[in-house]
Amino acid sequence: MSTLSRLEKTLFRLQAQHACLAHAFAAIANRPGPVVELGLGLGRTFDHLRRHLPDHEIHVFDRVNGAYEDCQPDPALLHLGEIEETLPALAGRLAGRVVLANSDLGSHDRDGNRQVAGMSARLLPPLMAPGGLILSDLPLALEGFEALPPPEGVREGCYYLYRRSA
Ligand SMILES: C[S@@+](CC[C@H](N)C(=O)[O-])C[C@H]1O[C@@H](n2cnc3c(N)ncnc32)[C@H](O)[C@@H]1O
Known part of the structure; x- marks a missing residue:
């Protein structure tokens, strides 16, 4: 049995996510450029992003819109479908410009997690601005980024933070 209970794992993951987002908000405070949210889910992290980054265009991706009524993204910036298809479709618009990407795609399915982590690691780097930050609920193998x-x-291993080399 793991030394941490499920409740503690969830608590530490959410604390880590909140702290990593706070770090990112401070780091990009004066940097214009789009933000990418992979995994709208219930809209919790999207709601947090929009409150702290009101002047940034936030592109949100998921296969379905399951967000709370009061956490709905701008329909023009909500990209529904498989991210493997919707994210590359925006490459022309976002390439090299994204100052912050939050990849929150994990679930309890280990194989699925390996797959989405590989997808984020493959699709996000070409979109990122120099010095841009990628936050992730899963560890990502990223070339040209500093962990x-x-x-x-x-706690180590609860949420991950990467910066693109300038
Ligand atoms: C952990 S939830 C996101 C939680 C959300 N950030 C929040 O704070 O409420 C993960 C989401 O990723 C979406 N997702 C996972 N893999 C995807 C894929 N390949 N394409 C589109 N959406 C995907 C799922 O539909 C799910 O809503």
């Missing part, structure tokens, strides 16, 4: 240590107080 940053978790913010203070955050």
Whole structure:
């Protein structure tokens, strides 16, 4: 049996996600450029992103719109369908410009997690601006990115932070 309960794992993951997002908001405060949210889900992290980055265009991706009524993205920036198809379709518009991407695609399916982590690692890098940040709920094998240590107080292995080399 794992030393942490399911409740503790969820708690630490959400704390880590919140702290990594806070780090990213400070890091990109004065940087214009689009933001990408992979995994709308219930819209929780999208709601957080839009409150802290009101001047950024936030492109949101999921296969379905299951977000709370009060966490709905701008329909013009909501891209529904398989990310393998919807994200490359925006390459011309986003290439080299994204200052922050949050990849929140994980589930309890290990094989599925391997697959979505591979997809994010393959599709996100060409979109990222120099110095742009990728946050992820899964570890990503990214070339040309530096893995940053978790913010203070955050447990290792709960959420991941990468910065594109300038
Ligand atoms: C963990 S949930 C996202 C939680 C969300 N960020 C929140 O805070 O409410 C993961 C989401 O990723 C979506 N997803 C996973 N793989 C996908 C894929 N290949 N294409 C499109 N959506 C995908 C699922 O439909 C699910 O809604």
